[in-house]
Amino acid sequence: MQQVLLLNSSYEPLHICSWQRAMILALKGKAIVLEVEPNRDIGAGHQMPLVVRLLHYVKIPHKDIPLTRKNIMHRDNYTCQYCGCHGDLTIDHVIPRSKGGKDRWDNVVAACLRCNVTKSNRTPKQAGMPLAKPPVRPHHFITFELSKQAVQTHTNRNTMTRWQKYMFWS
Numbered sequence: 001m002q003q004v005l006l007l008n009s010s011y012e013p014l015h016i017c018s019w020q021r022a023m024i025l026a027l028k029g030k031a032i033v034l035e036v037e038p039n040r041d042i043g044a045g046h047q048m049p050l051v052v053r054l055l056h057y058v059k060i061p062h063k064d065i066p067l068t069r070k071n072i073m074h075r076d077n078y079t080c081q082y083c084g085c086h087g088d089l090t091i092d093h094v095i096p097r098s099k100g101g102k103d104r105w106d107n108v109v110a111a112c113l114r115c116n117v118t119k120s121n122r123t124p125k126q127a128g129m130p131l132a133k134p135p136v137r138p139h140h141f142i143t144f145e146l147s148k149q150a151v152q153t154h155t156n157r158n159t160m161t162r163w164q165k166y167m168f169w170s
């Protein structure tokens, strides 16, 4: 089923919905279609929508992204931040807990078991194992959840490419 990225009137991503739901919003005059899939006719002169934007602003409460294993893995693309491999991933504390390192977004990274064991109780500098990129807190809850959902539901590459420019809202 074709999925549609639903944006707030501010262009902030809100949800992923079905194309039918998106078309109902558009036909009722509640949303406008911003991106369509060319050459995919869905009848009555309409093309398959990919991104729609609400005309009225919907207020959404701020939410923090929970620091969970799954979320850390998603942020780091299921990639070891030391060697770039994808196997046997664990969570590494950049500054080890034994040295006062905290459970915080900027102190945890995905690391393969081998790198984690090699690094052991040392900082990246002490171990001579530089990080691929400094770990940061992902700031936008909905964008983060949407990208996670897109990965889980195997949203096709073409759709993701068309969504991408709206996914970095902050």
Ligand SMILES: [Zn+2]
Residues within 6 Å of the ligand: 080, 081, 082, 083, 084, 085, 111, 112, 113, 114, 115, 116
């Ligand atoms: Zn590794």
